Amino acid sequence: MDSPVTTTPAVLILLGPPGAGKGTQARMLEDRFGLVQLSTGDLLRAAVAAGTDAGRAAKAVMEAGGLVSDDIVIAILRDRLGEADVAKGVILDGFPRTTVQAQALDALLAETGQRINAAVSLDVDDAAMVDRISGRFTCGSCGEGYHDRFKPTAREGVCDKCGGTDMKRRADDRAETVGQRLQAYHAQTAPLIAYYANKGVLQSIDAMGEIDAIAGALANIVQEAMT
Ligand code: AMP
Numbered sequence: 001m002d003s004p005v006t007t008t009p010a011v012l013i014l015l016g017p018p019g020a021g022k023g024t025q026a027r028m029l030e031d032r033f034g035l036v037q038l039s040t041g042d043l044l045r046a047a048v049a050a051g052t053d054a055g056r057a058a059k060a061v062m063e064a065g066g067l068v069s070d071d072i073v074i075a076i077l078r079d080r081l082g083e084a085d086v087a088k089g090v091i092l093d094g095f096p097r098t099t100v101q102a103q104a105l106d107a108l109l110a111e112t113g114q115r116i117n118a119a120v121s122l123d124v125d126d127a128a129m130v131d132r133i134s135g136r137f138t139c140g141s142c143g144e145g146y147h148d149r150f151k152p153t154a155r156e157g158v159c160d161k162c163g164g165t166d167m168k169r170r171a172d173d174r175a176e177t178v179g180q181r182l183q184a185y186h187a188q189t190a191p192l193i194a195y196y197a198n199k200g201v202l203q204s205i206d207a208m209g210e211i212d213a214i215a216g217a218l219a220n221i222v223q224e225a226m227t
Contacts, residue, residue: 008114010035010089010226013096015192016122017185018178019129019136020207021214024145025122026093028215029222036086040095043076044068045170065172065180067188070100077101078108089117089226097189102196118225119196120218122207126182133178140166151211201225 012035014022026037044062047055054076058068077095080086096102109115135148141164146153154160157167172181196202203221207214 008112009087010117011092011109011114012090012117012222012225013092013119013196014094014122015119015189015196016207017124017126017129017189018181019132020122020124021132021211022093022122024151024211025215025218026091027143027145029091029218032219033089033222033226035089035091037093038077038080038086038090038095039093040073040077040097041093043080044073047076062172063177065177065184067097067184070098070104073097074101074104077105081108096192097184099191099195102192116196116199116201118203118221119192119199119201120221121193121196121202121204122214123204124207128208129182130175130178133173133181134175136173137167137169139164140168 010033012029014026016022023037023039023041026039029035030037044055044058048059048062049055054072057072061068073095081090092105096105105116132147132150135150136145137148138145139159139162142159142162144159144161145151146159146167153167157165159165159167172178193202193204203225205214205217205221
């Protein structure tokens with residue numbers, strides 16, 4: 001496919017509860033459109049692993065399934081957006097998660113003359129999310145995501161993409177914590193659907209189906225939004 005022509009770097013937002021498939025879809029869009037997936041969850045997990053001040057402040061909140069403070073997350077995102085590799089554009093996965101974060105993003109983009117090309121809501125049933133989340137795991141070497149039932153590896157314990165064998169499961173994917181994460185989503189993040197609808201950039205996708213079908217619908221939206 002030809003690369004879409006954009007004058008400023010594209011900004012796409014994926015909205016949806018934990019388990020909706022934001023990470024999986026963002027990675028597919030990266031490959032297809034040459035955009036950079038920017039996951040505040042990944043950035044925070046890296047900060048926790050590195051033992052930075054932000055990581056130490058975020059650790060307990062993340063383990064409990066709550067939302068890390070806006071100040072910390074906005075600072076992490078601002079730093080990441082300043083790096084050179086995001087020049088072509090970004091897919092925001094897991095950010096913004098509060099109205100304060102959405103307003104901070106608007107202000108950041110205004111500074112650089114960028115706009116939000118599309119905010120795509122991945123619509124799913126809450127009940128299915130616990131199943132989806134509790135079965136998922138990732139390749140520790142390349143980051144490819146899998147699921148015990150919905151997307152198993154071809155050979156048990158071996159990554160289809162890179163051959164790595166270091167599979168990881170997230171500590172906050174335990175069933176007890178998933179309930180808290182869904183609650184945080186509904187209380188603090190779901191209002192952003194109306195926020196982006198009011199800006200005229202909201203698109204919605206039924207994300208209960210097959211990964212490839214959802215990816216196809218999403219790619220059409222992104223193609224359109226980037227031209
Ligand atoms: P995720 O990988 O997107 O599911 O995020 C994992 C955890 O990181 C969340 O449950 C939150 O505790 C924290 N987190 C990630 N992104 C944000 C954000 N934008 N605002 C607040 N907390 C966040």
